[in-house]
Amino acid sequence: MNSVVPYLIRAYCGWMEDSNLTPYILVDCEKSGVIVPKGLAKEGKIILNISSSAAGNRNMTNDAISFKARFNGVSEKITVPCNAVLTIYAQENGEGMFFDSNSENFSEAKEKPNLTILD
Numbered sequence: 489m490n491s492v493v494p495y496l497i498r499a500y501c502g503w504m505e506d507s508n509l510t511p512y513i514l515v516d517c518e519k520s521g522v523i524v525p526k527g528l529a530k531e532g533k534i535i536l537n538i539s540s541s542a543a544g545n546r547n548m549t550n551d552a553i554s555f556k557a558r559f560n561g562v563s564e565k566i567t568v569p570c571n572a573v574l575t576i577y578a579q580e581n582g583e584g585m586f587f588d589s590n591s592e593n594f595s596e597a598k599e600k601p602n603l604t605i606l607d
Contacts, residue, residue, distance in 0.1 A: 493587050494550045494570040500585060501538060501548070501576065509578035510539050513553070519572035521552065525559045532576070536566065 497513070500605050504511040513536050515522060517529040536557070543555035543566075553568045561601060577584025 490550055491570065493573065494548065496585060496587075497549050497553065497570060497573060504578045505540060507578075509580050510537060510542075511576060511581070512537055512579050513568065513576050514574045515568050516572045516574055519569060521567065521569040522602050523565065523567040525562075525564050528559060536568070537579070538576075539590055543565075 501511045515524065515534050515536060516532065517524060518532045518536055524536070528534055529578055537543065538546065538553060538555065543557055544552070544563075546555040550570070551569060553566075553573070555566050556563055557566055560566070573587055575586045
């Protein structure tokens with residue numbers, strides 16, 4: 489079963505932009521696959537504006553959010569796996585959602601059930 493997180497990120501992002509709000513995400517930079525500019529993370533986290541006007545060529549898939557953005561005048565390629573997104577919120581009013589960073593996808597469960605056929 490796929491994680492619901494990428495679907496919620498896309499839904500909240502769309503709802504915020506439809507409401508003329510600016511979607512921001514808080515990212516855990518210590519998760520595998522996170523690509524952000526060096527030196528901008530604080531305490532292992534970074535806040536990114538993912539609005540369509542700020543995030544060039546934004547692509548939100550079930551695996552990751554990727555886009556280009558300018559930091560200190562330099563264009564950077566950003567990649568954020570969905571499991572690294574801690575929250576999405578609107579800059580203007582703080583409306584949004586927190587995600588459990590410790591949750592696993594159902595398909596990635598470490599233990600499979602032990603089933604026995606009974607007569």
